[in-house]
Amino acid sequence: MTNLDQKAIKTLATLSLEEINAAKSGHPGIALGAAPIMYTLYSKVLKVNPLDPHWINRDRFVLAAGHGSSLLYASLHLAGFDITCEDLKQFRKLKSKTPGHPEIEATLGVDATSGPLGQGIPEAVGMAIAESHLRNKYNKDDVKIIDHYTYVLCGDGDLQEGVTQEAISLAGHLQLSKLIILYDSNNIQLDGKVSMTNTENVKEKYQAMGFSYYLVEDGRDCEEILKAIKKAQKSLSPSLIEIKTKIGAGSCWEDSNKSHGNPLPEEEVHRFRQELGGEAFSVSSDVYDLYKKHQENNLKIYNKEKENEKKYQHEYHNDYDIFYKQIYGDFNIDIHKDLPNYLVGEKKATRASSGEILTLLSQKDPRFIGGSADLASSSKVKGIDGDFSKDNRLGRNLVYGVREHAMAAISNGLALHGGFKPFCGGFFVFCDYMKPAIRLSSLMKLPVLYIFSHDSIAVGEDGPTHQPIEQLTMLRSVPNLNVIRPCDSIEVKEAYDVYLHSPNNPTVLVLTRQDVENIRKEEKENQLAKGGYIIKKETLKLQKILIASGSEVKLAIDVACALEKESIGTRVVSMPSFYLFDKQNQEYKEDVLPKEIAKVAIEASDATHYYKYLSTDDKLINMHTFGESAHASVTMDYFGFTVEKILKEIK
Ligand SMILES: Cc1ncc(C[n+]2csc(CCOP(=O)(O)OP(=O)(O)O)c2C)c(N)n1
Ligand SMILES: [Mg+2]
Known part of the structure; x- marks a missing residue:
């Protein structure tokens, strides 16, 4: 390790401390x-280009330990990002461009919003799946257009979270060799020593899950860190590099959890700066030059790769056309031409029509994985082209096993990588x-599609453990999340259309296990896109409005017919x-739900x-x-979801 290495490391640490003390909060x-x-990562390893921060073939870096944000921002500054x-x-x-924890929208060069411990590692697994699929799909012997690593920096806390163990087990099984986890192993967490709560053998644990394990005994030594990364790059398995560090290294709170989340005393930060020299927030030119050298080399690689891409475009223009659309473009699906025609009166579970549509879309759009x-x-949530595995990187069906949490976080990673429309699902x-x-x-506005079946107490015999109650409310409360509960196959089709035109938010489809009848004819204009619409118009003077979603819409229509028989429009x-x-304008909303008309909302959940559309x-x-264990028709009747019981309730 050279003196300049040491000076650069001290610069990075001091800038981070100065950020934290200016903010009077953070994690020194x-x-x-x-x-x-x-x-080591930003001056010697990462293939990135600050001039093109979204470069598709850049190395990805996820700061899973998002509380290290000050360090990431200082690194991005030194590496020449904006x-x-x-x-x-x-x-x-x-x-600011430097929020409390890293946010993709705030800062160019940040590859994942992080802070909730545990999420970063599965996101990186998703990125590594994405890279591996694209690499195997598009690269030719003579010209490669996708080939990069995915690095994660995690702490003890990340590895304590269950979701990381789900993801690591899957990554090891899939042998995602270009995934490299750097583990900041300091035996300290927020409340004290990690040894208060962990005794397992780290090496044996991750080796048993199919990872290569490397140890860096002195985490101050950047040459040792670099050596371990070089070994990991060559490994045929994913790698975990355990780097023994000291929390708060070099400060008065070294090796103490006190340094985890409290700004150091001012005089300590001054001492760091004095030892380094220069003004607060300054960087000496030799340190900038060191990072610049790495970036100049990166720029050469970047230019070479752009030439490769041109060569590829010239020699393999059909493949390039699809590649271009997959990464930057669209496949322009027209639901009226490309998807089945569902007829009024036909009965089908919405999970089943969703499954049919998903398969057709996957055939037409290679981004679906x-x-x-x-x-x-059960849920009809399945990708095509076989199972993605270590032997079949072209498979677009991801077999997650019973690892729901990692499945969702991996989907985020696929979306973050770019080039994919990831979907996942199971029981609601x-x-x-x-x-x-x-x-x-x-929060990241990612176009992930969540597909859930078995949407209500109509699940039936499996009972209350399997019958969702509060889940709709929970998800409807999440900002930016489009929760759609279609009433029939026609609405399912329209829901997919909405999803195809939603690049900046996730979508949730909440689907039935049981058959439901198609209620209305498909129209040119997407009715579901309005969120709520009149599905059955009154035939008499309007006196009542019934509002419902999913399987309860048909029930509401039957109730409405009964009421109209009694001359209640x-x-x-x-x-x-x-x-x-x-999102609709006030006029439309009032047209559909006029204020003065009495309303009844019906939902088996x-x-x-x-309440926002109802008055007192x-x-x-x-x-x-919670629900009850019995046949669907019995549970629905028991809880009052029949025409007779609703009529009685209304009267
Ligand atoms: C899911 C989740 N739980 C709790 C926290 C709060 N938190 C942030 S860092 C941290 C300690 C983690 O320990 P470690 O990863 O070892 O970080 P270190 O103290 O070594 O920096 C905690 C509890 C969080 N950010 N996310
Ligand atoms: Mg720790």
């Missing part, structure tokens, strides 16, 4: 302990296991998506969100308890 422990790792010293001074301030958590046959009730990752899809509004309905005299017929 990791910034000091892991500075040599980040220095972050100035002024930006570093704005650390954790409103609308995904699968289910051991419920492909188990979306609980996926919520942290769904929240991040929404009744309208039925299908409300598949509150998210979309709320908790349905709190209907209106009625909400929904679930207030």
Whole structure:
């Protein structure tokens, strides 16, 4: 390790400390302990181009330990990304490029929003799956257009989270050799020593899951770190490099959890700066030059790869055309031409029509990749071209096993990589296991498609453990998340159309296990896209409006017919998506749901969100308890979801 290496590492650490002390909050422990790792990555390893931060063939880097954000921002600054010293001074301030934890929208060069421990590793697994699929699909013997590594920096906390163990087990099974996890192993976490709660043998544990394991005993030594990374790059398995570091290294709180999340005393930060020299937030030119040298080399690689791409375009123009569309373009699907025609009166479970549509879309659009958590046959959530495996990188069915949480986080990673429309799913009730990752899809505005079947107490005999109650309310409460509960196959088709035109938000489809009847004719204009619309117009003077979603829409129509027989003019509004309905203009909303008309909302679930369309005299017929184990028709009757019982309730 040269003196300049040492100086550069100290610069990186000091900038991070200065950010934290300017903000009066942040995490100096990791910034000091892991500075040599980040220095090695950004000055010697990562293939990135600050002039083209979204370059598809760049190495990906996920800071799973998102609390090390100050270190990432300082690294991006030194590497020449669009972050100035002024930006570093704005650390954790409103609308800065340097928010509290890394956010993809705020900062160019950040590959994943991170902070919730556990999410970063499965996201990196998703990125590595993406790379491996594209590499095997497009590269030719004489010209390669996709070939990069995915690196993650994680801490003890990340590896304690269950979701990382799901993802690592799968990555090892799939032998994703270009995935390299750098483990900042400091035996300290927020509340104290890791040894208070962990005793396992790290090496044996990850080797048993199919990983290569490397140990760097002195995490201050960037040459040792680089050597381990070089070995990992050549490994045929994914790698975990355990790097023994000291939290808060070199400070008065070294090796203490005190340094985890408290700014160091001012005089300590001054001491670091004094030892280094220069003003606060300054960097000496030899340190900038060192990073620049790496970036100049990267630029050569970048230019060479762009030439490769041109050569590829010239020699393999058909493949290039698809590659281009997959990465940058679209496949322009027309649901009216490309998807089946569903007829009024036909009966089909919405999970079944979803499955048919998903397969057809996957055939027409190579960006579709995904699968289910051991419920492909039940939920009809399955990719095509066979199972993705270590022997078949072209398979687009991802066999997740019962690993729901990792499945959702891996889907985020696939979307973050670019070139994919990832989907995943299973039973609706188990979306609980996926919520942290769904929240991040929404925060990152990723076009992940979640497909859930078995959507209500109509699941039947499996009983209350399998009958979702509060899940709709939970997901409807997540900002940016389009939760769609279609009432029939025609609405399913329209829901997929909405999804195809939603590049900036995740979509959730909530589907029935049981058959439902197609209610209306398909129209040129996508009715579901309005979120809520009149599915059955009143034939007499309007006196009542019934609002429902999913399988309860047909029930509402039957109730409306009964009411009209009693000369009560009744309208039925299908409300598949509150998210979309709320985006309509006021005039449309009032047209569909005039204020002065009495309303009844019906949903076999908790349905709190209907209250925003109801007044105090209106009625909400929904679930207030968990379900019961019995045949679907019995549970629906028991909880009052029959025409007779609803009529009685209304009267
Ligand atoms: C899911 C989740 N739980 C809790 C936290 C709060 N938190 C942030 S860092 C941290 C400690 C993690 O320990 P480690 O990864 O060893 O980081 P170190 O203290 O070594 O920097 C905790 C509990 C979080 N960010 N995410
Ligand atoms: Mg730690």
